[in-house]
Amino acid sequence: MHPGMVIVGAGEAGARAAFALREQGWTGLVTLIGEEIHAPYERPPLSKAALVDEAHPTPRYIVGQERFAAEGVTHIADRAVTTIDRQMRHVGLNDGSTIAYDRLLLATGATPRRLPIPGADHAGCVTLRRFEDALHLRERFRPGARIAIIGGGFIGLELAASACQKGAEVTIIEALPRLLSRGVPAEIAGAVQERHRAAGVTILCGDGIAAIEDHGAGPAVRLASGKRIEADLAVLGVGAVPNTSLAQSAGLAVDNGIAVDDRLRTSDETIHAAGDCCSFPLPIYGGRRVRLESWRNAQEQGTHAAKAMLGSSEAFDAVPWFWSDQYDLSLQVAGLVDEGRQSVRRDGADGSFILFHLDDDARLVAASGIGPGNAIARDIRLAEMLIARRARPDAAALSDPQTRLKSLLAA
The missing domain is CATH 3.50.50.60 (FAD/NAD(P)-binding domain)
Known part of the structure; x- marks a missing residue:
């Protein structure tokens, strides 16, 4: 055959x-x-x-x-x-x-990435990748459970939101100075952090993890500063x-x-x-x-x-796109934010906002936004189309909520 x-x-x-x-x-x-x-x-x-x-x-x-x-x-x-x-x-x-x-x-x-620290193999220190992992977390995310989320990226924050919604007491531990440090602007990360804190989540940034220890009822996360976070379960969300x-x-x-x-x-x-x-x-x-x-x-x-x-010679040239839903908020990013050198902000009436990221030649290279539900979805999609066209839209038009982004596609 x-x-x-x-x-x-x-x-x-x-x-x-x-x-x-x-x-x-x-x-x-x-x-x-x-x-x-x-x-x-x-x-x-x-x-x-x-x-x-x-x-x-x-x-x-x-x-x-x-x-x-x-x-x-x-x-x-x-x-x-x-x-x-x-x-x-x-x-x-x-x-x-x-x-x-x-x-x-x-x-x-x-x-999922494992941390090269003492105690990382503790039975109460888990990761999420497969469906069976989700079933295990579902059982452990319950009212009053102490959940330590290690990592303040997309997966860690989504898990924190889910655990909080199930009534758990959640602590997010991020070694870097802020949440979502990879690929998401500080303004949007700040909005995400504010929403988590409003939900009762404790957020600790800028403190590395020295070891995972045992406190009898579960893992204890010992930070580089010496602070110790006792938990019933620790979830690693530090990338893959x-x-x-x-x-x-x-x-x-x-x-x-x-x-x-x-x-x-x-x-x-x-x-x-x-x-x-x-x-x-x-x-x-x-x-x-x-x-x-x-x-x-x-x-x-x-x-x-x-x-x-099958023999096609077409190059793969898609615009990167990411999204994350947390609580009532949706975060979306089109393109690579770090390609931008300046940002233009557009505010929505519902508290949402979008940042348009331009390079030194005023070309739109990325757009990132956050808002309730689908508030930003349409405009991020239109921005993605502008990015794909290597467009150089007028910065004033981008910032003006009265200017429809669809009109910029025809420019």
């Missing part, structure tokens, strides 16, 4: 790629291999709805098993790929079997590291993730990579190499990788 398309990793990127191959007309074999027992499911709800919804949660599946059968996609669950033989073009699984490939996609994702060991053992280039070109090809032209596991150049920012941990990036790269596996 002729080798087909093999995808390692059954998350967002891998699942999207499998069905995009069919949508693009590929009629040969498609095999999707994942380490989890579930069909591919969405991860964003794990830090939000799966923890706070009243009904007992189930995974929010990207596709159900019935579609695998309908589309002729083979899904191998509960198996790990342990080797890649690039010369023979096959992958080896942990059950001893091998699967030949014509083209291979690595969508191996990322793993790309899963590159399989690629490295196969001799593929690695640079803050599996290194790919603008067509998502690795250093072996028969192997592609997509999603959280890979770093790639962004043409919109002069080829700057980035690695993104983002639901939309995984989705878009999965689709783009499928096209590239």
